[in-house]
Amino acid sequence: MLLFFVGFLGISNIHAQVVNAGVGGNSTVNLLKRLDTDVLQQAPDLVILMVGTNDMLNSKKMIPYKTYEDNLQKIVQKISDKGAAILLISPPPVDSVYLFERHDRKMFTEVPNVKLDTVRQITVRIAKKHELKHLDLYKVFSEMNLPKHNKDLFFRNSMNSKVRDGVHPTVLGYHFIGELVFHCLKENKLLKAGKKIVCFGDSITNGAGTKNKGTSVGDNYPAVLSRLILEYFEDE
Numbered sequence: 294m295l296l297f298f299v300g301f302l303g304i305s306n307i308h309a310q311v312v313n314a315g316v317g318g319n320s321t322v323n324l325l326k327r328l329d330t331d332v333l334q335q336a337p338d339l340v341i342l343m344v345g346t347n348d349m350l351n352s353k354k355m356i357p358y359k360t361y362e363d364n365l366q367k368i369v370q371k372i373s374d375k376g377a378a379i380l381l382i383s384p385p386p387v388d389s390v391y392l393f394e395r396h397d398r399k400m401f402t403e404v405p406n407v408k409l410d411t412v413r414q415i416t417v418r419i420a421k422k423h424e425l426k427h428l429d430l431y432k433v434f435s436e437m438n439l440p441k442h443n444k445d446l447f448f449r450n451s452m453n454s455k456v457r458d459g460v461h462p463t464v465l466g467y468h469f470i471g472e473l474v475f476h477c478l479k480e481n482k483l484l485k486a487g488k489k490i491v492c493f494g495d496s497i498t499n500g501a502g503t504k505n506k507g508t509s510v511g512d513n514y515p516a517v518l519s520r521l522i523l524e525y526f527e528d529e
Contacts, residue, residue, distance in 0.1 A: 309484075309526070311509045311519035312337070312491045315498025320347040320354045321364035324493065328368060331493070333375055338488035340372050341474060341518075343382035343430070345412040346460065347495055350387065350405050352396040362415045369423055378483060380474070381420045383413040383431040384497065388440040388448060388459025406435075428477045430470065449502055461501045464512045470497075471517025479525070486526055492518070 314331045316323065321344055332340060347354045348361045356364075372379055386406045401408075413431040420427035434440070440448035440459060447466035449458035462470060478484050492498050492515040500506035500513025509515045 309522045310489045311515050313507055313509045313515040314491050315494045317496035317499050317501055318347060319495040321361055324368055325364055328371055332491050335491050337377045337491040339378045339483060339490045341380045341492045343384055343494040343498055346384045349408040349412055350392060352400050358411055365419055369419060379425045381416050381425050382428045383416045384409060385430050385434045388442050390442050391457050391459030394457060426481045461496060467512050467514045468517050471514040474518050475521040
């Protein structure tokens with residue numbers, strides 16, 4: 294039986310409850326501000342944390358690497374202090390052509406994906422320090438040479454979505470991320486019946502571009518993860 298609740302919407306079943314606590318435009322600064330109400334008060338067993346795109350690429354929210362790392366450390370520590378497990382994910386690369394249509398190129402002293410690769414390195418470092426599980430989403434997409442300007446199906450562009458985006462995944466992209474997260478949890482023995490999972494992050498967690506963004510139904514990655522968990526336990 295599927296049960297819905299108000300707020301950050303999630304799916305609750307006899308096997309697991311997945312909460313989508315992603316908010317578009319959020320940076321580590323925003324996540325710190327809403328950590329208590331949107332995550333810790335939910336008393337999660339596991340938090341899936343992905344943040345950094347806005348910290349590095351949003352011209353209104355850019356912060357130095359050191360500040361980003363300090364903020365991420367604080368988020369991780371507060372979650373860990375409550376006894377929840379954490380899966381830390383590095384944000385995916387972007388299509389700089391479209392990014393520079395929305396954000397002033399002059400504000401960038403480094404190529405956008407160089408900045409995101411540095412974020413990747415920071416997430417790896419923090420995961421090792423706190424003995425967390427880590428999913429290197431940036432590396433996965435980079436090794437697939439994605440995104441490709443107007444030539445790929447995983448990130449929204451004018452060819453596949455009629456949107457000049459280059460940052461947010463398509464439905465295919467969200468499904469791919471959800472599957473990667475599921476297999477990472479499975480391989481690391483983090484899938485346990487009756488547990489609450491909170492997916493915490495920005496618009497990529499929220500599901501920007503999908504009909505049911507901000508919930509755990511539809512085509513965003515938390516929704517895909519929820520369905521895969523349900524199928525996994527039903528097949529056992």
